Amino acid sequence: MRQPLDTPAEERDDSPYDSNGVDRSLVRWMLSLTPTERLAAVQGSIDLIMSVRELPPDGSR
Protein backbone atom coordinates (compact mmCIF):
# COMPACT_ATOMS: atom_id res chain seq x y z
CA MET A 1 0.00 0.00 0.00
CA ARG A 2 1.33 3.46 -0.87
CA GLN A 3 2.05 5.76 2.04
CA PRO A 4 0.63 9.31 2.24
CA LEU A 5 2.97 11.97 0.90
CA ASP A 6 3.02 13.71 4.28
CA THR A 7 4.29 10.61 6.13
CA PRO A 8 7.32 11.75 8.17
CA ALA A 9 10.56 10.68 6.48
CA GLU A 10 11.66 8.45 9.36
CA GLU A 11 8.35 6.55 9.24
CA ARG A 12 8.49 5.76 5.52
CA ASP A 13 9.55 2.24 4.58
CA ASP A 14 12.17 3.63 2.22
CA SER A 15 13.66 6.04 4.80
CA PRO A 16 17.28 5.31 5.74
CA TYR A 17 16.40 6.18 9.36
CA ASP A 18 13.98 4.60 11.78
CA SER A 19 11.84 6.56 14.24
CA ASN A 20 14.72 6.61 16.75
CA GLY A 21 17.14 8.05 14.23
CA VAL A 22 19.05 4.78 13.73
CA ASP A 23 20.55 4.57 10.24
CA ARG A 24 18.85 1.49 8.81
CA SER A 25 21.04 1.55 5.70
CA LEU A 26 24.05 1.07 7.98
CA VAL A 27 22.28 -1.81 9.73
CA ARG A 28 21.51 -3.43 6.37
CA TRP A 29 25.10 -2.99 5.24
CA MET A 30 26.45 -4.62 8.43
CA LEU A 31 23.95 -7.46 8.12
CA SER A 32 25.12 -8.07 4.53
CA LEU A 33 28.63 -8.84 5.82
CA THR A 34 29.89 -12.13 7.23
CA PRO A 35 30.92 -12.19 10.91
CA THR A 36 34.56 -12.21 9.78
CA GLU A 37 33.98 -9.12 7.64
CA ARG A 38 32.18 -7.44 10.56
CA LEU A 39 35.19 -8.10 12.78
CA ALA A 40 37.39 -6.57 10.09
CA ALA A 41 35.15 -3.49 10.04
CA VAL A 42 35.51 -3.07 13.81
CA GLN A 43 39.27 -3.60 13.54
CA GLY A 44 39.41 -0.95 10.80
CA SER A 45 37.75 1.58 13.12
CA ILE A 46 40.20 0.77 15.91
CA ASP A 47 43.17 1.05 13.55
CA LEU A 48 41.91 4.44 12.36
CA ILE A 49 41.51 5.72 15.92
CA MET A 50 44.97 4.47 16.86
CA SER A 51 46.55 6.13 13.81
CA VAL A 52 44.87 9.44 14.67
CA ARG A 53 46.10 9.17 18.26
CA GLU A 54 49.64 8.80 16.96
CA LEU A 55 49.43 12.07 15.01
CA PRO A 56 51.26 15.06 16.51
CA PRO A 57 48.96 17.74 17.98
CA ASP A 58 49.19 19.89 14.81
CA GLY A 59 48.16 16.93 12.65
CA SER A 60 51.40 16.91 10.62
CA ARG A 61 53.36 13.74 9.94
Place this chain on the structure above:
Amino acid sequence: MALADILRTLARHDVELIVVGGMAAALQGAPVNTLDIDIVYSRSEANVSRLLAALVELEAVFRTDARRLVPNESHLLSSGHKLLQTKHGLLDVLGTIEETTTYEDLLPDSTVLEVAGLPVRVLSLERLIQVKAKLTRPKDRAMLLVLEATLDEKHRPR
Protein backbone atom coordinates in the same frame (compact mmCIF):
# COMPACT_ATOMS: atom_id res chain seq x y z
CA MET B 1 44.31 -8.86 12.64
CA ALA B 2 44.65 -7.93 16.31
CA LEU B 3 41.17 -8.69 17.65
CA ALA B 4 41.14 -11.96 15.75
CA ASP B 5 44.46 -12.81 17.40
CA ILE B 6 42.86 -12.42 20.83
CA LEU B 7 40.00 -14.72 19.83
CA ARG B 8 42.46 -17.16 18.25
CA THR B 9 44.57 -17.35 21.42
CA LEU B 10 41.52 -17.90 23.63
CA ALA B 11 40.27 -20.62 21.28
CA ARG B 12 43.66 -22.34 21.15
CA HIS B 13 43.54 -22.65 24.94
CA ASP B 14 39.95 -24.00 24.79
CA VAL B 15 38.66 -21.24 27.06
CA GLU B 16 34.93 -21.54 27.70
CA LEU B 17 33.61 -18.05 27.09
CA ILE B 18 30.80 -15.98 25.65
CA VAL B 19 31.56 -12.74 23.82
CA VAL B 20 29.19 -10.05 25.10
CA GLY B 21 28.84 -6.26 24.75
CA GLY B 22 29.62 -4.25 21.66
CA MET B 23 31.72 -6.93 19.99
CA ALA B 24 28.91 -9.49 20.28
CA ALA B 25 26.55 -6.92 18.79
CA ALA B 26 28.91 -6.06 15.94
CA LEU B 27 29.60 -9.70 15.06
CA GLN B 28 25.83 -10.20 14.70
CA GLY B 29 25.45 -7.22 12.39
CA ALA B 30 24.78 -4.24 14.65
CA PRO B 31 26.66 -1.15 13.42
CA VAL B 32 28.28 -0.24 16.74
CA ASN B 33 31.78 0.96 17.46
CA THR B 34 33.82 -0.79 20.08
CA LEU B 35 37.46 -0.77 21.03
CA ASP B 36 37.60 -4.00 22.96
CA ILE B 37 36.38 -7.55 23.36
CA ASP B 38 34.22 -8.32 26.39
CA ILE B 39 33.97 -11.95 27.48
CA VAL B 40 32.09 -13.71 30.24
CA TYR B 41 33.90 -16.93 31.14
CA SER B 42 33.26 -20.08 33.13
CA ARG B 43 34.85 -19.75 36.57
CA SER B 44 35.42 -23.47 36.96
CA GLU B 45 38.96 -24.18 38.17
CA ALA B 46 39.90 -25.94 34.94
CA ASN B 47 38.65 -23.08 32.78
CA VAL B 48 40.32 -20.45 34.94
CA SER B 49 43.61 -22.31 34.42
CA ARG B 50 43.08 -22.32 30.66
CA LEU B 51 42.14 -18.63 30.65
CA LEU B 52 45.18 -17.78 32.75
CA ALA B 53 47.45 -19.58 30.27
CA ALA B 54 45.84 -17.66 27.40
CA LEU B 55 46.28 -14.36 29.23
CA VAL B 56 49.97 -15.12 29.85
CA GLU B 57 50.42 -15.71 26.12
CA LEU B 58 48.54 -12.48 25.39
CA GLU B 59 50.82 -10.64 27.88
CA ALA B 60 47.72 -9.26 29.61
CA VAL B 61 47.95 -6.63 32.34
CA PHE B 62 45.33 -4.58 34.16
CA ARG B 63 45.04 -1.45 32.07
CA THR B 64 43.66 0.55 35.00
CA ASP B 65 46.66 -0.21 37.19
CA ALA B 66 49.77 1.96 36.93
CA ARG B 67 51.90 -0.96 38.17
CA ARG B 68 50.90 -3.05 35.12
CA LEU B 69 49.61 -5.75 37.45
CA VAL B 70 49.35 -9.18 35.83
CA PRO B 71 46.03 -11.01 36.42
CA ASN B 72 46.33 -14.16 38.52
CA GLU B 73 44.15 -17.13 39.42
CA SER B 74 42.61 -15.34 42.38
CA HIS B 75 41.53 -12.43 40.18
CA LEU B 76 39.98 -14.79 37.66
CA LEU B 77 38.08 -16.77 40.28
CA SER B 78 36.36 -13.56 41.38
CA SER B 79 33.11 -12.36 39.82
CA GLY B 80 34.37 -8.87 39.05
CA HIS B 81 35.28 -7.19 35.79
CA LYS B 82 38.95 -7.41 34.87
CA LEU B 83 39.80 -4.65 32.37
CA LEU B 84 42.93 -5.81 30.59
CA GLN B 85 45.35 -4.64 27.97
CA THR B 86 46.98 -7.33 25.84
CA LYS B 87 49.62 -7.27 23.13
CA HIS B 88 46.80 -7.51 20.59
CA GLY B 89 44.35 -5.00 22.08
CA LEU B 90 41.89 -4.45 24.89
CA LEU B 91 40.15 -7.39 26.53
CA ASP B 92 37.56 -7.15 29.30
CA VAL B 93 37.29 -10.39 31.24
CA LEU B 94 34.02 -10.56 33.17
CA GLY B 95 33.28 -13.11 35.87
CA THR B 96 29.61 -12.10 35.80
CA ILE B 97 27.37 -9.49 34.22
CA GLU B 98 24.24 -7.89 35.67
CA GLU B 99 25.93 -8.38 39.08
CA THR B 100 25.29 -12.12 39.36
CA THR B 101 24.64 -13.57 35.90
CA THR B 102 27.25 -16.21 35.11
CA TYR B 103 28.60 -17.89 31.98
CA GLU B 104 26.44 -20.92 32.73
CA ASP B 105 23.34 -18.71 33.06
CA LEU B 106 24.03 -17.10 29.68
CA LEU B 107 24.83 -20.29 27.74
CA PRO B 108 21.20 -20.97 26.64
CA ASP B 109 21.04 -17.45 25.20
CA SER B 110 24.23 -17.75 23.20
CA THR B 111 24.99 -18.84 19.67
CA VAL B 112 28.17 -19.86 17.86
CA LEU B 113 29.41 -17.89 14.84
CA GLU B 114 32.34 -18.66 12.60
CA VAL B 115 34.72 -15.72 12.83
CA ALA B 116 38.07 -15.73 11.03
CA GLY B 117 37.84 -19.51 10.81
CA LEU B 118 37.13 -19.91 14.53
CA PRO B 119 33.95 -20.96 16.32
CA VAL B 120 33.11 -17.97 18.54
CA ARG B 121 30.26 -18.13 21.06
CA VAL B 122 28.38 -14.83 21.34
CA LEU B 123 25.45 -13.65 23.42
CA SER B 124 22.31 -13.44 21.27
CA LEU B 125 21.00 -10.07 20.14
CA GLU B 126 17.79 -10.72 22.05
CA ARG B 127 19.68 -11.27 25.32
CA LEU B 128 22.00 -8.32 24.65
CA ILE B 129 18.90 -6.16 24.34
CA GLN B 130 17.63 -7.46 27.69
CA VAL B 131 20.98 -6.64 29.30
CA LYS B 132 21.14 -3.15 27.81
CA ALA B 133 17.50 -2.40 28.68
CA LYS B 134 18.39 -2.60 32.37
CA LEU B 135 21.17 -0.01 32.06
CA THR B 136 20.64 3.73 32.16
CA ARG B 137 23.92 5.22 30.91
CA PRO B 138 23.49 7.27 27.71
CA LYS B 139 25.93 5.02 25.82
CA ASP B 140 23.90 1.95 26.79
CA ARG B 141 20.63 3.60 25.78
CA ALA B 142 22.14 4.57 22.43
CA MET B 143 23.38 1.03 21.80
CA LEU B 144 19.98 -0.37 22.81
CA LEU B 145 18.31 1.55 19.97
CA VAL B 146 20.84 0.19 17.46
CA LEU B 147 20.41 -3.37 18.75
CA GLU B 148 16.63 -3.13 18.50
CA ALA B 149 16.88 -1.73 14.96
CA THR B 150 19.26 -4.56 14.00
CA LEU B 151 16.96 -7.24 15.38
CA ASP B 152 14.00 -5.61 13.64
CA GLU B 153 15.90 -5.55 10.34
CA LYS B 154 16.93 -9.21 10.72
CA HIS B 155 13.29 -10.21 11.17
CA ARG B 156 12.02 -7.98 8.37
CA PRO B 157 10.63 -10.01 5.44
CA ARG B 158 12.81 -9.73 2.32
